[in-house]
Amino acid sequence: MSQASALVVATFSRRMRLRQADGIEVDARIKGKLLRPVCGDKVIAEPIPGESDWLITDICTRHNVLDRPNLRGKTEILAANVELLVVVAAASPRPDWFIVDRYLSAAAGMQVPAAVVFNKTDLEKQDASTDTELQDYSRIGYPTLRCSALSGAGIDALQEILAGRIAIFVGQSGVGKSSIINRLIGGEQQRTATISNKTGEGRHTTVNSMMLTLPCGGEVIDSPGVRDYAPAFESASEVMRGFREIEQASQNCRFANCRHLREPGCAAKDAVNHDAISPRRFESYRRLLALTEKLDKRT
Ligand code: GDP
Ligand code: ZN
Numbered sequence: 001m002s003q004a005s006a007l008v009v010a011t012f013s014r015r016m017r018l019r020q021a022d023g024i025e026v027d028a029r030i031k032g033k034l035l036r037p038v039c040g041d042k043v044i045a046e047p048i049p050g051e052s053d054w055l056i057t058d059i060c061t062r063h064n065v066l067d068r069p070n071l072r073g074k075t076e077i078l079a080a081n082v083e084l085l086v087v088v089a090a091a092s093p094r095p096d097w098f099i100v101d102r103y104l105s106a107a108a109g110m111q112v113p114a115a116v117v118f119n120k121t122d123l124e125k126q127d128a129s130t131d132t133e134l135q136d137y138s139r140i141g142y143p144t145l146r147c148s149a150l151s152g153a154g155i156d157a158l159q160e161i162l163a164g165r166i167a168i169f170v171g172q173s174g175v176g177k178s179s180i181i182n183r184l185i186g187g188e189q190q191r192t193a194t195i196s197n198k199t200g201e202g203r204h205t206t207v208n209s210m211m212l213t214l215p216c217g218g219e220v221i222d223s224p225g226v227r228d229y230a231p232a233f234e235s236a237s238e239v240m241r242g243f244r245e246i247e248q249a250s251q252n253c254r255f256a257n258c259r260h261l262r263e264p265g266c267a268a269k270d271a272v273n274h275d276a277i278s279p280r281r282f283e284s285y286r287r288l289l290a291l292t293e294k295l296d297k298r299t
Helices: 097-110 128-139 155-162 177-185 236-241 244-252 267-273 279-298
Strands: 004-012 015-020 025-030 042-047 054-059 065-069 075-080 084-090 114-119 144-146 166-170 194-196 204-206 209-213 219-222
Touching: 004 025, 015 042, 015 054, 084 097, 084 155, 097 114, 097 128, 097 236, 097 279, 114 128, 114 177, 128 144, 128 279, 144 155, 155 177, 166 177, 177 209, 177 219, 236 244, 236 279, 244 267, 244 279, 267 279
Parallel strands: 025 054, 084 114, 084 166, 114 144, 166 219
Antiparallel strands: 004 015, 004 042, 004 209, 015 025, 042 054, 065 075, 194 204, 209 219
């Protein structure tokens, strides 16, 4: 029996589509009940004699996961092996930069590079505050760009950022994530892809998560769960990791465990006072820390 590693490119419940090393795609089911592969997973699979289905026998070590607690309090994994997290904000609904910061923190927690995309520039009135925010993100190392899924402006620049990587799009509902993805793939066709329901029955179901190949060579993992993803934070150290400029400044704080609140000799606060750190980002940090600590006390 020939085992091979393959990439999960679409899922519908426990039905999977795999892309093999040679690019050929096959449908697959999963051995046993314990394995739960998701889009982006690299898996070990083998052909099933006499069937067109393959059988997934193992999941290779994941580099990272996008996960969230589900209603039963268990952790649900939405995607794996993500290489870029694109945080989308827009001219409308009114941008909430605190939410953008939360997504960027989640990316840091996943150890995934992130970019900030500001969509619906066609609706934008000259707004200096958006410039300032985008510059602040760019200053701390996040690629940023403006685009319009409607007019196509800025989409080329976005393609360049996405080229050769497996990305996901996150952000508030209504900012245009689906529209941007449609624009990138040149229509909706690919997104209504189906997966055979059961061998031989010829029935097909619409997938609930899939990897879309972009003309630029990049890939986007798309699903309602990924698009609706909202990060949850569990610890103060997790929050701190998400604010790289604060973390960097903190090397000069008097106390090694400084949380940059009321401690004396706080280099992060100094940096804010000298405009080396954005006061708005610092406020986000404090807000997120306070939220996390409230959680800490409750549990
Ligand atoms: P999602 O919830 O983030 O996936 O957002 P959608 O892609 O569903 O878009 C929400 C709404 O914004 C829809 O009515 C889109 O037509 C609209 N929209 C998306 N991108 C743009 C854009 O660049 N400009 C304008 N004017 N509207 C947009
Ligand atoms: Zn400090």
